[in-house]
Amino acid sequence: xxxxxxxxxxxxxxxxxxxxxxxxxxxxxxxxxxxxxxxxxxxxxxxxxxxxxxxxxxxxxxxxxxxxxxxxxxxxxxxxxxxxxxxxxxxxxxxxxxxxxxxxxxxxxxxxxxxxxxxxxxxxxxxxxxxxxxxxxxxxxxxxxxxxxxxxxxxxxxxxxxxxxxxxxxxxxxxxxxxxxxxxxxxxxxxxxxxxxxxxxxxxxxxxxxxxxxxxxxxxxxxxxxxxxxxxxxxxxxxxxxxxxxxxxxxxxxxxxxxxxxxxxxxxxxxxxxxxxxxxxxxxxxxxxxxxxxxxxxxxxxxxxxxxxxxxxxxxxxxxxxxxxxxxxxxxxxxxxxxxxxxxxxxxxxxxxxxxxxxxxxxxxxxxxxxxxxxxxxxxxxxxxxxxxxxxxxxxxxxxxxxxxxxxxxxxxxxxxxxxxxxxxxxxx
Ligand code: IMP
Numbered sequence: 001x002x003x004x005x006x007x008x009x010x011x012x013x014x015x016x017x018x019x020x021x022x023x024x025x026x027x028x029x030x031x032x033x034x035x036x037x038x039x040x041x042x043x044x045x046x047x048x049x050x051x052x053x054x055x056x057x058x059x060x061x062x063x064x065x066x067x068x069x070x071x072x073x074x075x076x077x078x079x080x081x082x083x084x085x086x087x088x089x090x091x092x093x094x095x096x097x098x099x100x101x102x103x104x105x106x107x108x109x110x111x112x113x114x115x116x117x118x119x120x121x122x123x124x125x126x127x128x129x130x131x132x133x134x135x136x137x138x139x140x141x142x143x144x145x146x147x148x149x150x151x152x153x154x155x156x157x158x159x160x161x162x163x164x165x166x167x168x169x170x171x172x173x174x175x176x177x178x179x180x181x182x183x184x185x186x187x188x189x190x191x192x193x194x195x196x197x198x199x200x201x202x203x204x205x206x207x208x209x210x211x212x213x214x215x216x217x218x219x220x221x222x223x224x225x226x227x228x229x230x231x232x233x234x235x236x237x238x239x240x241x242x243x244x245x246x247x248x249x250x251x252x253x254x255x256x257x258x259x260x261x262x263x264x265x266x267x268x269x270x271x272x273x274x275x276x277x278x279x280x281x282x283x284x285x286x287x288x289x290x291x292x293x294x295x296x297x298x299x300x301x302x303x304x305x306x307x308x309x310x311x312x313x314x315x316x317x318x319x320x321x322x323x324x325x326x327x328x329x330x331x332x333x334x335x336x337x338x339x340x341x342x343x344x345x346x347x348x349x350x351x352x353x354x355x356x357x358x359x360x361x362x363x364x365x366x367x368x369x370x371x372x373x374x375x376x377x378x379x380x381x382x383x384x385x386x387x388x389x390x391x392x393x394x395x396x397x398x399x400x401x402x403x404x405x406x407x408x409x410x411x412x413x414x415x416x417x418x419x420x421x422x423x424x425x426x427x428x429x
Contacts, residue, residue: 002215002264003222005252008229009268009322011276012247013302013309015334016269017041018417020063020225022425028220030064031073031212033255034245035227036112036140037084038133040303044420048096053421056095057303060085062225065097072099073208076108077245077255079140080152082197105201106208106257107153110144111194112136113165115172115185122179130241131278133305141244143168152205155198158191165190209257216262224252230268230322238363241280249326267414268328270319270405272336275309277302281368284312284348298338313375315348316408321361323409330414333402336394337418342380345401349408350374378404386419391426 004023008014021043024030037059044053045066056066060080064070074080089099116136123139124132132138143149148168154160165187173184215222228247231237236248245251249266253259273294276282285291291311294300300309322328339345351358351371362368381395388394394402394416406413416426 002219003224003252003258003262004264005224005226005249005266007226007249007266007268007326007328008247009270009319009326009328009331010229010274010315011231011282012039012227012229013275013277013300014229014269014271015042015417016225016227017043017058017063018334018420018422018425019267019269019332019415020223021045021066022415022422023223024064024067024070026221027064027070027223029071029073029212029215029222030062030225031075031208031222031256032060032062032078032225032227033075033252034077034247035243036060036079036135036137037081038135038137038243038304039227041225041227042303042420044422046422054095055420056091059088059304061088061092061099061103064223064225065092065099065102068098068102070102072103073212073256074103074105074109075208075256076106077251078106078109079112079137079144079245080105080109081112081135082194082201084135086197086200100203103204104206104208104211105152105204107151107205108209109152110140110149111152111155112140113150113168114190115169115176116140116143118176118179119172122175125179128240129279131280133278133302135304138244152201155194158195161191161194162187212256212258216258222258224256226252230326231318233325236325236363238280238365238368241278241365265329266327268323268326268331268411269334270331271334272339273298273314274312275300277305277307277309281365282310282312283317283351283368283371283373284315285310286312290342293341294338297341298335313346313348313373314405315373316405317348317351317358317361320409323411328411330412331406331409332415332417333405333413334417336398336402336416337384337386337424339380339398339401340384340386341382343382345378345380346375347378347401347405348373349376376404386424388418389423389426391416391428394426
């Protein structure tokens with residue numbers, strides 16, 4: 001068995017990029033299994049001269065790309081935006097990171113088409129606004145499940161591509177032309193654009209499921225990188241305020257075409273507090289000065305959209321649920337340093353509704369919107385942690401905080417991150 005899965009345990013933006021980058025040192029392959037360019041995985045790498053840091057935001061390409069020995073896979077569960085992919089490849093080339101021979105794209109990944117992005121914003125004008133990233137993710141997955149989607153493999157055959165595109169445009173043009181001042185989408189120009197893309201990506205496209213299964217047989221080490229977070233999972237998240245794919249660990253097997261029996265371990269990435277972008281219930285949200293401080297200290301602005309993230313205290317009710325749904329055995333706690341300046345830190349240990357305590361995490365939004373968090377108070381450590389390099393050197397109150405969290409979650413803490421840089425990483429033995 002050789003597969004490790006990294007999942008976001010909250011609503012995304014937990015800092016998975018840094019954790020995957022760290023783990024990539026000791027793996028052969030990093031594979032993204034779902035989502036699309038809605039994700040923003042930030043990795044801070046030393047510059048060529050080793051003196052400065054460079055921040056790099058990846059949307060599609062797995063965060064292992066910065067390690068030259070790693071092969072990166074974009075699996076069949078991902079929805080692929082050609083424009084975003086090419087921009088990312090070019091950006092990597094500009095900083096001297098090679099993608100040729102190191103990046104593989106599933107021929108079964110579905111393509112984001114221009115009308116998907118337009119439909120995403122049309123739907124967001126309706127009365128059930130999700131607060132999507134506007135990257136066409138939902139509409140692309142709708143087509144996938146309607147069985148009208150266009151896959152990477154379809155680029156190979158112009159006739160198939162034309163036929164599918166014409167049908168999809170006929171279905172969508174009426175709605176789109178109403179919303180976009182009668183400006184109809186043109187089949188020929190879309191075909192040319194996508195065939196141009198085909199020429200550029202051709203060398204990367206392959207049967208990635210076959211590749212991964214062969215790698216597993218050869219005992220290669222594989223890291224499956226999830227995007228977003230468990231509470232945004234289309235099945236297990238706070239539906240309908242979710243993304244359209246399965247960020248939970250189960251999604252890794254379907255999104256990569258590998259058997260569950262090959263999975264060794266599942267690591268949950270947990271931010272030391274909570275954030276959420278977009279709409280939907282968020283029991284521990286702080287619409288006050290404390291929330292603003294978390295946002296400012298944590299730089300909590302969307303890596304993809306720049307939107308300010310909603311901020312609040314850590315929520316152990318939803319996290320316990322997340323650990324169960326994902327099978328998380330160990331966690332990486334990120335952004336601990338953001339809490340350095342708080343004299344008091346709260347953690348939600350239960351919910352109350354109509355005077356009664358709830359024992360389970362309710363995923364129906366009506367209940368979740370009505371619950372009141374029950375908090376446990378922790379004394380802050382009020383000391384900088386970003387320079388700490390050993391877990392035992394963390395302030396006592398910081399260790400108390402972490403240990404209380406892991407006790408409630410019944411997991412082990414494996415790593416604590418105290419800053420965006422690679423060296424700001426404490427491994428807990
Ligand atoms: P979509 O994935 O763009 O359809 O957006 C659906 C919901 O998921 C919205 O609330 C988005 O803000 C949220 N979302 C999508 N991608 C991310 C992410 O990478 N981090 C955090 N939230 C996300």
